[in-house]
Amino acid sequence: MTSVAHPAGRRLDAFAVASEPGNERMALARVAEAVAGHGLPAARLERLKTAVAEATMNAIEHGNQGRAEIPVDLEVIEDGDDIVVTISDLGGSRAPAGPAEEPDLLAKLEGQQRARGWGLFLIRNMVDGMDVTTDGPRHTVRLTMRTGDAGAPAADGGGHEEGL
Amino acid sequence: MRVRPPLMEVVMKKDCEASVRAVPGAAVIELTGEVDGGAAGVLTAAYERAIADGDPGTVVLDFAHVDYINSTGIALIVSVLARARSQRRKVVASGLSEHYREIFDITRLSDFIELFGDLDAAVSQLQAQ
Numbered sequence: 236m237t238s239v240a241h242p243a244g245r246r247l248d249a250f251a252v253a254s255e256p257g258n259e260r261m262a263l264a265r266v267a268e269a270v271a272g273h274g275l276p277a278a279r280l281e282r283l284k285t286a287v288a289e290a291t292m293n294a295i296e297h298g299n300q301g302r303a304e305i306p307v308d309l310e311v312i313e314d315g316d317d318i319v320v321t322i323s324d325l326g327g328s329r330a331p332a333g334p335a336e337e338p339d340l341l342a343k344l345e346g347q348q349r350a351r352g353w354g355l356f357l358i359r360n361m362v363d364g365m366d367v368t369t370d371g372p373r374h375t376v377r378l379t380m381r382t383g384d385a386g387a388p389a390a391d392g393g394g395h396e397e398g399l
Numbered sequence: 400m401r402v403r404p405p406l407m408e409v410v411m412k413k414d415c416e417a418s419v420r421a422v423p424g425a426a427v428i429e430l431t432g433e434v435d436g437g438a439a440g441v442l443t444a445a446y447e448r449a450i451a452d453g454d455p456g457t458v459v460l461d462f463a464h465v466d467y468i469n470s471t472g473i474a475l476i477v478s479v480l481a482r483a484r485s486q487r488r489k490v491v492a493s494g495l496s497e498h499y500r501e502i503f504d505i506t507r508l509s510d511f512i513e514l515f516g517d518l519d520a521a522v523s524q525l526q527a528q
Binding site for chain 1: 412433435436437467469470471473474475477478480481484496497498501502505506507508510511
């Protein structure tokens with residue numbers, strides 16, 4: 236697996252899942268296991284798990300187009316007071332989907348937006364930081380969660396909404 | 400060295416199941432398992448069963464035995480809510496964990512779906528109205 240550039244930190248785990256529907260559950264369970272005992276309070280761990288699951292689902296469905304033979308690579312790093320999780324697929328060369336439409340529940344209820352489209356919104360609101368990079372075909376989402384109670388959700392990520 | 404069991408053995412997908420029952424003034428849909436894309440048929444069928452019997456004014460979605468809701472599951476809940484609103488029915492929810500309550504707040508679902516701690520509280524409230 237190719238490592239994503241990251242600041243010096245301690246790798247807690249690195250693994251890959253096949254690009255098959257449902258494997259995001261495996262990814263979130265393994266990330267949860269990797270970060271256990273590293274200072275994330277339970278509520279913030281739940282947030283990280285949701286963000287990891289959504290980013291992995293995006294990588295499976297939209298990055299790797301559900302092609303099981305192409306893995307989604309995940310890396311879990313402890314970097315000072317941060318837990319950093321990177322999720323990489325090989326869909327970087329795909330056409331960008333354009334600016335994400337901010338989900339508006341009332342618009343969805345009135346049929347002006349589709350019911351889906353919550354994935355990126357959830358990720359951004361669950362973690363303290365989200366960055367998206369593309370290096371050739373490699374598309375990487377980097378999620379940062381501060382340990383302890385000090386972290387606060389921040390919608391600071393770029394990227395594209397991908398049909399969730 | 401720590402031996403880790405294969406994750407495939409410890410992470411088993413729990414397909415969504417639903418049971419439907421009527422209470423005075425409402426229909427209750429009790430969900431079990433995972434509310435994700437695979438739950439679409441189950442949730443749609445459960446809603447149709449719920450409204451077929453007695454034309455209830457309120458549909459209660461009970462999540463007490465749901466351990467995972469993803470963004471596609473949120474979209475399914477949005478679709479149920481949209482359908483209920485178009486039929487002038489109210490939707491309430493019970494049994495959500497703190498985490499999923501937070502997600503209902505962030506998505507603003509809780510602006511449109513009243514949340515109760517558990518099913519008994521929801522049913523008691525509905526029967527008192």
